[in-house]
Amino acid sequence: MQEEIRLPHKITLTGSATGPLREYDRYVAFDMREKGSPSAPKGLKKSTFISYTVFVAKKAFNKTGLTKKSIMHEKVLIQGEPTLDIPIDECPGEVGVICFQITVLPNKNDKEKNQPEEKKEPKQESSAPSEAQKNTESTKQEEVQEPISQPVAKEEKKEAKPIPPEVQQSPTEEKKTEEKKTTLSNQPKGTQDLLNFDDIIVPEEFLKTRPNPEKTQEVIDFVKRTGRLDEPLTIEKGSKILKDGYRRYVVAKTVKMNQVPVVYEYQK
Secondary structure (H helix, E strand, O other): OOOOOOOOOEEEEEOOOOOOOEEEEOOEEEEEEEEOOOOOOOOOOOOOOOOEEEEEEEHHHOOOOOOOHHHHHHHHEEEEEEEEEOOOOOOOOOOOEEEEEEOOOOOOOHHHHHOOOHHHHHHHHHHHHHHHHHHHHHHHHHHOOOOOOOHHHHHHHHHHHHHHHHOOOOOHHHHHHHHHHHHOOHHHOOEEEEHHHHHHHHHHHOOOOOOOOOHHHHHHHHHHHHOOOOOOOEOOOOEEEEEEOOOOOOOOHHHOOOOEEEEOOOOO
């Protein structure tokens, strides 16, 4: 009998880290999140967000030039192999990824800067009119403007009438504020804002802990009954770092919430 050949599973991820970089002896780890395909074969359910924890050898990570701060903003391409054998303390994501190759993807601004200047110069030269054309155009404009200079001034005076403040106010702004008030009124008491789940940064000390399963299940049941969390998360204003409410963060991640209610704590 011929031996069965088994090819290793491969996975490719693109995006930025959704949490801080965690360093270990010989490798580093960070979390990523990807959205599933918007369409699915007929009869099958659409896939939602999946969270990943990527493990990269320190030597390979240092070659990219990335740092703890830049990994949160730079877009990277990860090529590796999925794994389910890493403990949850080191792998809070739903799927672990052993990284074989990491590549920093260029930004759109960098591409525009790297374009040769030779392509831009001919456009400027062709669009810029010659001095002779400017002189002829200016003389024509003077001849046309001389006989009608006085009535134009009168029309400008008429147009300079002040517009009452009631007309200047846009109704769209009022609608936005009213919609925001209604959405916040449906959230738990004390909610100041709704924040995208992916924008929240979780400190490493939270990731090392595991909330009480029974209390976590109680919050999950509450969300399924009401469609919202029972309390808002406490987020540091500006940095968007989670300060309190890690259990509810885990619940929001479990039930795939795109936005979560928050209350802000200002930096001291």
